[in-house]
Amino acid sequence: MGQEAPPGQKYIPRFIIYAEFGIPSIDLDKYRLVIEGLVKNRLELSYQDLIKMIDTEYKSDFHCVTGWSVKEVSWRGVKLSKILDMAGVDERAKYLYLVSLDNYTTIINIEDAKDPRAIIVLEINGKPLSIEQGFPARIFVPYLYGWKSAKWLSRIVVLDRYIDGYWESRGYHERGRVWEEERFKDYIGKKHLSRRPIKTQ
Numbered sequence: 001m002g003q004e005a006p007p008g009q010k011y012i013p014r015f016i017i018y019a020e021f022g023i024p025s026i027d028l029d030k031y032r033l034v035i036e037g038l039v040k041n042r043l044e045l046s047y048q049d050l051i052k053m054i055d056t057e058y059k060s061d062f063h064c065v066t067g068w069s070v071k072e073v074s075w076r077g078v079k080l081s082k083i084l085d086m087a088g089v090d091e092r093a094k095y096l097y098l099v100s101l102d103n104y105t106t107i108i109n110i111e112d113a114k115d116p117r118a119i120i121v122l123e124i125n126g127k128p129l130s131i132e133q134g135f136p137a138r139i140f141v142p143y144l145y146g147w148k149s150a151k152w153l154s155r156i157v158v159l160d161r162y163i164d165g166y167w168e169s170r171g172y173h174e175r176g177r178v179w180e181e182e183r184f185k186d187y188i189g190k191k192h193l194s195r196r197p198i199k200t201q
C-alpha cells in the first residue's frame, strides 16, 4: 500500500506537529466527547467509554495539504459510523462539524464519516495518542487531508448544511480528498496560506 505518494505529496519520516491555537490542557476526568445536533440521542462519551468501543485498527498514510505525508501509520480507534448509529442520526444529516478543545474546527461530509475507515483515533502506532497529537481523541479519515483530522476532539455537531471550519474559512476545500487533490476551494487557486509548525518530533 502507498508505494507512490499522492499527487503533490512527498514522504517524510515523522509527523510535523501543528497546533494553530496551542496545545490545550486536558482534564481527563472532565473530558467528554459530545455528539449533538441532528441526532435522536445526544451522547456524552468519556475517554473510558471510547476505549471500550474500540473496533478498528489499520495502517494508512497521513497527508498534510502543505505537501508532506507519513507512510504506513498504524491507527486504532472507534468507527465514526458506530457512534453515529448510537446517536441515531437524522435523515437530514449532511455534515459533521468538528469542534476541538482548543476551538479548532473543521467539517466533513456524512458520506466520508460513514466510510468504515473513518474513525475516532485513540492510538497511533500502538500507543495512546500523545498530548501534542490530539489526546484524548482525534478524527482520521485516510483519504482526506490532515486538516480534517481534528485533534483534541470535543464535539461532533450533526448538521443538514455546510459551514466552514477554521481552514475552510481560509480557502481550504470543503471536502478535502487527497487523491482528487481537493486542496483549495475552486475560487482560491493554488496558493498555500501560512502554517506554523510548533515542534518537529
Ligand SMILES: Nc1nc2c(c(=O)[nH]1)N[C@H]1C(S)=C(S)[C@@H](COP(=O)(O)O)O[C@H]1N2
Pocket (backbone or CB within 6 Å): 015, 016, 017, 018, 019, 020, 021, 063, 064, 065, 100, 101, 102, 104, 132, 133, 134, 146, 147, 148, 149, 150, 151, 152
Ligand atoms: N485541534 C487541532 N487539530 C488539528 C490542527 C490544529 O492546529 N488544531 N491542525 C491540523 C492539520 S493542518 C494537520 S496536517 C494535522 C497534523 O497532525 P499532527 O499534529 O499530528 O502532525 O492536524 C490537524 N488537526
Ligand SMILES: [Mo]
Pocket (backbone or CB within 6 Å): 018, 064, 065, 066, 146, 147
Ligand atoms: Mo495540514
